[in-house]
Amino acid sequence: KSRWSLTGMTALVTGGTRGIGHAIVEELASLGATVYTCSRNEAELNRCLQGWAAIGFSVSGSVCDASSRPQREQLFDKINNVGTNIRKPTTEYTSVEYSMLMATNFESAYHLCQLAYPLLKASGVGSIVFISSVAGLVHIGSGSIYGASKGAMNQLTKNLACEWAKDNIRCNCVAPWYIRTSLVEHLLDSEEFLDKIISRTPLKRPGEPKEVSSLVAFLCMPASSYITGQIVSVDGGMTAFSFS
Ligand code: NDP
Numbered sequence: 001k002s003r004w005s006l007t008g009m010t011a012l013v014t015g016g017t018r019g020i021g022h023a024i025v026e027e028l029a030s031l032g033a034t035v036y037t038c039s040r041n042e043a044e045l046n047r048c049l050q051g052w053a054a055i056g057f058s059v060s061g062s063v064c065d066a067s068s069r070p071q072r073e074q075l076f077d078k079i080n081n082v083g084t085n086i087r088k089p090t091t092e093y094t095s096v097e098y099s100m101l102m103a104t105n106f107e108s109a110y111h112l113c114q115l116a117y118p119l120l121k122a123s124g125v126g127s128i129v130f131i132s133s134v135a136g137l138v139h140i141g142s143g144s145i146y147g148a149s150k151g152a153m154n155q156l157t158k159n160l161a162c163e164w165a166k167d168n169i170r171c172n173c174v175a176p177w178y179i180r181t182s183l184v185e186h187l188l189d190s191e192e193f194l195d196k197i198i199s200r201t202p203l204k205r206p207g208e209p210k211e212v213s214s215l216v217a218f219l220c221m222p223a224s225s226y227i228t229g230q231i232v233s234v235d236g237g238m239t240a241f242s243f244s
Contacts, residue, residue, distance in 0.1 A: 003223040007032035011220065012075060012116075014066045014082040014108070016059075017044045019181030020131060021081040023209030027217045029057035038064035038075065066108040067100065072115065080109040081131045083150075085183070087143045098145055105149035106156075113160060117169075126169035127220045130157055131212070134177045134235050150175070154231045161229030170228035172219045177235035178206040202237030 011028050015021035016037030029035050029052065039045050042063045052059040064071045066082040083105045086097050109130055120126025135142045136150025157173040164171065178184055178197050187193050188206060198204050212234050218224050219232075233239050 003225075004221060005032050006217065006220060009033045009220065010036070012036045012038075012112075014064075014075075014080050014112070015039055016061065016081070017041065017048045019183055020176065020179055020209045020212050022048065023213035024081060024216050025052070025059055026057070027210070027213035028220065029059050031217055031221075033058075033220070035059045036075075037061040038066065040065050066112070067104040069107075069111060072108060072111050075112065075115065080112050080128075082108055083131065083133070083183075085142060085146045087141075087146075090144045093143075093145055101145045102149055105146065106152045109153055110156060113156075117164070120164075120169045121167040124168055125222070125225075126164075126167070127224075128160060128169065128171040129216050129219045130171075130173040131216075132157075132173045132175045132231065134175050134233055134239055137175060137231070137233070137239060140177075157231055158229045165228065170219075170225070172224075172227060172229070173231045174212060174215055174219070175231055175233045175235070176207060176212050177201065177233070177238045179209055179212055179234075180206055181209060200238055200241065201235070202241050205236065207234060207236060 006028055011033050013021050013024050013035055016025040017039040025035050025037050035058065037059060038061055040063060045061055045063060049059060049061055064075055066072060086101060113128060130153050132153045133150040134140060135147045136154045139147065154173055157171050160171040178188065180188060197206060215232060215234055219227065
């Protein structure tokens, strides 16, 4: 089997109808994987599935709210991409917002890994790739709960990598900076905000979803078989930069 192919592999990509998840579905399918995806909006999901079928990609999917424990129990996971955010000062968050953000961003990933473990182990070559954020590494003004949920995911990466290495399950984490998706396009539409992002980014632009999905695909391939427990930023150099 080619070290640079995903032929014969199966992946679950949560949140595959837009943004980074959509790019990951296409990247993995184009490299030969059979992909299963989910999202909450059925009409959008069906539109995506029809489009992928038309170009010959092997993608199926169903509606699932990844923040719901019973709905997760119907799924197994290789990749968890789902994430959301509410930005506000720490003292203004309600307990409902706290629970919603932690359930969507962290608990979904944690529980999907618990559910997926027997299947990943049986495969003999399991690979988990979390989509975290640079907000889990440094303060970027995105709100403290989002940062904490992504920081927890970064640490979970290391724990699972070590705990499940005996089963040849690798676990890595991709931490993006601003990527043009529906999650943040309202922010990037503001010229002032965009200028602020660009001034902090050595490559002088936000990223594109395809620039994240390529790394995710690599981390799923036999070519990355000795890489585990790592948090890799896809950030145009942002976390390497202090000031100039
Ligand atoms: P988008 O909002 O563009 O896309 C999110 C996708 O996930 C959609 O398909 C959405 O479909 C689905 N989704 C959202 N919530 C749920 C849920 N509870 N259950 C099932 N599906 C869900 O987001 P991005 O692509 O920008 O973000 C993807 C990941 O990347 C997130 O974890 C985010 O935190 C992270 N990230 C993004 C950055 C960026 O700048 N864009 C930067 C750093 C990290 P639907 O709404 O129909 O459910």
